[in-house]
Amino acid sequence: MASSDVARQLDKGARPLSLAGHVGFDSLPDQLVNKSISQGFCFNILCIGETGIGKSTLMDTLFNTNFENFESSHFEPQVKLRAQTYDLQESNVRLRLTVVNTVGFGDQMNKQESYQPVVDYIDKQFETYLQEELKIKRSLHNYHDSRVHACLYFISPSGHSLKSLDLVTMKKLDSKVNIIPVIAKADTISKSELHKFKIKIMSELVSNGVQIYQFPLDDETVAKVNTTMNGHLPFAVVGSTEEVCVGNKMVKARQYPWGVVQVENEHHCDFVKLREMLICVNMEDLREQTHTRHYELYRRCKLEEMGFKDTDPECKPVSLQQTYEVKRQEFLAELQKREDEMRQVFVQRVKEKEAELKEAERQLQGRFEQLKSRHAEEKAALEEKKRLLDNDLTSFGNRKTAAALLQPPGFTVNGKKDKDRKNSGFM
Amino acid sequence: MHGSKDGEKSHGGDFSYVGIDAILEQMRRKAMKQGFELNLMVVGQSGLGKSTLMNTLFKSKVSRNKSVQSNPEERIPKTVEIKSISHDIEEKGVRMKLTVIDTPGFGDQINNENCWQPIMKFINDQYEAYLQEEININRKKRIPDSRVHCCIYFIPPTGHCLRPLDVEFMRRLSKVVNIVPVIAKADTLTLEERDSFKQTIREELRANGIDVYPQKEFDEDAEDRMINDKIREMIPFAVVGSDQEYQVNGKRLLGRKTKWGTIEVENIAHCEFAYLRDLLIRTHMQNIKDITGSIHYETYRVRRLNESNGHPGALQANGVAAQHEALSHEM
Numbered sequence: 001m002a003s004s005d006v007a008r009q010l011d012k013g014a015r016p017l018s019l020a021g022h023v024g025f026d027s028l029p030d031q032l033v034n035k036s037i038s039q040g041f042c043f044n045i046l047c048i049g050e051t052g053i054g055k056s057t058l059m060d061t062l063f064n065t066n067f068e069n070f071e072s073s074h075f076e077p078q079v080k081l082r083a084q085t086y087d088l089q090e091s092n093v094r095l096r097l098t099v100v101n102t103v104g105f106g107d108q109m110n111k112q113e114s115y116q117p118v119v120d121y122i123d124k125q126f127e128t129y130l131q132e133e134l135k136i137k138r139s140l141h142n143y144h145d146s147r148v149h150a151c152l153y154f155i156s157p158s159g160h161s162l163k164s165l166d167l168v169t170m171k172k173l174d175s176k177v178n179i180i181p182v183i184a185k186a187d188t189i190s191k192s193e194l195h196k197f198k199i200k201i202m203s204e205l206v207s208n209g210v211q212i213y214q215f216p217l218d219d220e221t222v223a224k225v226n227t228t229m230n231g232h233l234p235f236a237v238v239g240s241t242e243e244v245c246v247g248n249k250m251v252k253a254r255q256y257p258w259g260v261v262q263v264e265n266e267h268h269c270d271f272v273k274l275r276e277m278l279i280c281v282n283m284e285d286l287r288e289q290t291h292t293r294h295y296e297l298y299r300r301c302k303l304e305e306m307g308f309k310d311t312d313p314e315c316k317p318v319s320l321q322q323t324y325e326v327k328r329q330e331f332l333a334e335l336q337k338r339e340d341e342m343r344q345v346f347v348q349r350v351k352e353k354e355a356e357l358k359e360a361e362r363q364l365q366g367r368f369e370q371l372k373s374r375h376a377e378e379k380a381a382l383e384e385k386k387r388l389l390d391n392d393l394t395s396f397g398n399r400k401t402a403a404a405l406l407q408p409p410g411f412t413v414n415g416k417k418d419k420d421r422k423n424s425g426f427m
Numbered sequence: 428m429h430g431s432k433d434g435e436k437s438h439g440g441d442f443s444y445v446g447i448d449a450i451l452e453q454m455r456r457k458a459m460k461q462g463f464e465l466n467l468m469v470v471g472q473s474g475l476g477k478s479t480l481m482n483t484l485f486k487s488k489v490s491r492n493k494s495v496q497s498n499p500e501e502r503i504p505k506t507v508e509i510k511s512i513s514h515d516i517e518e519k520g521v522r523m524k525l526t527v528i529d530t531p532g533f534g535d536q537i538n539n540e541n542c543w544q545p546i547m548k549f550i551n552d553q554y555e556a557y558l559q560e561e562i563n564i565n566r567k568k569r570i571p572d573s574r575v576h577c578c579i580y581f582i583p584p585t586g587h588c589l590r591p592l593d594v595e596f597m598r599r600l601s602k603v604v605n606i607v608p609v610i611a612k613a614d615t616l617t618l619e620e621r622d623s624f625k626q627t628i629r630e631e632l633r634a635n636g637i638d639v640y641p642q643k644e645f646d647e648d649a650e651d652r653m654i655n656d657k658i659r660e661m662i663p664f665a666v667v668g669s670d671q672e673y674q675v676n677g678k679r680l681l682g683r684k685t686k687w688g689t690i691e692v693e694n695i696a697h698c699e700f701a702y703l704r705d706l707l708i709r710t711h712m713q714n715i716k717d718i719t720g721s722i723h724y725e726t727y728r729v730r731r732l733n734e735s736n737g738h739p740g741a742l743q744a745n746g747v748a749a750q751h752e753a754l755s756h757e758m
Contacts, residue, residue: 014513014514014515014524014526015513015514015515016514016515016516016517017485017487017488017489017514017515017516017525018487018516019485019486019487019516019517019518020486020487021486022486022518023484023485023486023516023518023704023708024518024704024705024708024709025463025465025516025518025521025523025708025709025712026518026519026520026521027708027709027710028458028463028521028523028712028713029455029458029459029521030455031710031711031712031713031714032454032455032458032713033451033454033455033458034713035713035714035717036451036454037451038647041447041450062445063445064445088445088447090444090445090446090447090448091448092448093447093448093450093451095447095450136728136729136732136733137729138725140721141717141721219456219457219460221456222456275445275446276446279445279446279447279449279450280446280449281449281453282453283447283449283450283453284450284453284454284457285453285457288457292568296566299564300564300565303564304564308564
């Protein structure tokens with residue numbers, strides 16, 4: 001490391017100092033590594049590809065385990081994503097691996113919206129991280145990072161060119177995630193066709209402005225390897241978990257009547273290159289790129305969308321506080337306005353209802369009066385009739401006593417009333 | 428932590444090797460490329476040997492020695508000043524930006540009330556600067572870390588007990604920064620005096636509820652606790668600093684030469700400098716930085732963000748998370 005590097009990398013305000021003996025801070029990287037070992041690592045891979053193209057098999061082969069994926073049907077109405085998390089361990093390194101597979105990609109009749117669930121998933125992971133980062137009481141150091149670090153895009157081995165679905169999807173994803181395109185089922189293409197296919201794919205990607213992940217060249221130890229590998233993109237892979245006896249060894253391979261395709265043979269396919277690049281050489285860089293480039297871009301867009309700015313139109317720095325205050329006032333004013341409106345509407349309705357009820361009351365009152373007067377009339381009529389009846393009764397009574405007086409004495413009136421009445425009726 | 432899919436692999440080129448453990452190497456390479464930052468603060472009365480100790484720790488002229496001929500009035504500042512000097516040092520490919528923050532004038536005045544305030548303010552300013560950068564929309568790839576990772580407090584070797592100034596200072600600052608107390612100029616104490624002094628100091632620290640580094644509550648597991656308990660038994664370290672070499676038994680060693688013998692700085696039978704150096708640099712440096720970042724800084728952040736919820740006029744970011752949610756529902 002040249003001293004100019006030192007000055008550039010660290011700070012212009014610091015002067016270089018030479019040490020007269022061994023101090024001991026060269027153990028710092030070890031301390032850092034030890035801490036990371038105790039914390040464990042996180043890695044999330046997203047596999048996009050059509051159903052049956054070999055995503056699950058490749059994952060099994062890459063990580064040398066059986067992830068217990070079941071075959072999906074071809075009749076999914078929409079693209080879905082299925083995420084599964086596994087804990088792996090190799091020597092003393094613990095890795096929490098999340099593999100996200102697309103289910104039903106490329107199966108629908110209308111594939112216009114196929115990319116949307118993928119974009120939504122990636123954004124959701126960024127959003128969760130952003131929420132955690134913005135919290136007041138946060139626990140970033142224990143946080144299980146679910147952001148997608150690498151996206152393996154499986155290209156079907158037609159031998160001609162990329163499908164338009166591939167181009168559209170990759171274009172939507174290139175600013176959100178590190179895309180590594182792979183040619184799946186590469187044992188169906190012959191070597192010469194493969195070479196032409198790769199060139200065609202890369203030129204199509206370049207002409208459509210799709211930015212795929214380039215292996216980093218700034219670290220001298222790996223720059224050479226990475227440059228060569230960059231020239232081999234996209235990797236043509238074959239996956240297999242079955243073992244076949246070749247020579248006197250058991251190797252992972254696919255057995256055909258005409259021969260055996262060995263997965264880990266570099267002449268047969270690029271699987272070893274993919275494994276080396278993805279895991280052994282660049283895993284840390286993939287994670288770093290996801291955090292410093294893709295996540296920062298997302299964060300910036302999201303916050304700007306909400307109206308937060310770093311500088312206002314006069315180019316004076318605006319603190320987040322001021323913008324937040326302004327927004328909060330607006331929000332409260334909005335709430336207040338709505339509340340007032342609702343209150344007005346409420347008052348209006350109450351008035352109307354009151355008027356209605358008054359009207360009804362008045363009507364009822366009217367009817368009541370009516371009924372009351374009718375009732376009084378009828379009562380008067382009845383009283384009249386009763387009076388007449390009473391009069392009749394008294395006059396009858398009088399006549400009866402008069403008739404009784406006129407009767408000859410000794411005529412005893414006994415109980416036969418009917419006869420008497422009849423008799424008196426005659427008189 | 429073995430999960431359900433336990434793929435125990437062996438190293439070596441057979442086909443069962445995946446290569447996950449290569450990530451350690453990748454991480455180490457990246458860390459070396461980026462370089463490290465360390466910010467140390469030294470606090471103590473003038474004349475206790477702070478600059479000399481820094482020079483001894485890092486085996487170079489980290490602090491320029493105050494020239495003896497300067498006017499005594501000029502030498503003692505009227506208030507506590509904060510002087511921060513940065514250096515780039517490199518050892519075996521590991522680059523570090525070391526910042527030593529000196530506090531001339533601490534404890535030197537007649538009236539020393541509130542002399543910790545400029546220091547507290549400085550520490551909080553560093554946290555504030557980091558917070559502001561963190562909440563920016565467009566933020567730098569790597570936020571420059573000027574937060575004080577460790578504060579070395581120099582206790583004068585009276586041999587009796589802590590002074591009120593010491594207790595006050597450590598009580599206040601142990602809540603915001605990692606404090607490592609050391610007994611300065613320990614060659615004035617015999618071994619018995621040293622031990623009883625340390626005992627008294629430890630009791631007083633416990634009695635006043637002062638939690639110095641390594642703090643008991645941040646021990647992660649039993650192994651950590653064991654290592655840290657051993658360190659806690661030795662705190663405060665009795666140190667002697669020197670940047671001059673003398674010939675002892677045919678070897679050139681750092682030491683102080685007196686008429687009755689030569690005190691070897693790096694000899695653990697003479698003083699505890701080696702323990703301090705090991706703690707600060709060789710074993711616990713990363714841990715010190717982590718505690719500063721994940722505990723002291725987070726406490727500051729929580730306090731600031733909660734504070735401004737009640738005072739809209741304060742100049743800092745609010746509970747942006749709550750606002751973020753509210754607005755995203757609005758939209």
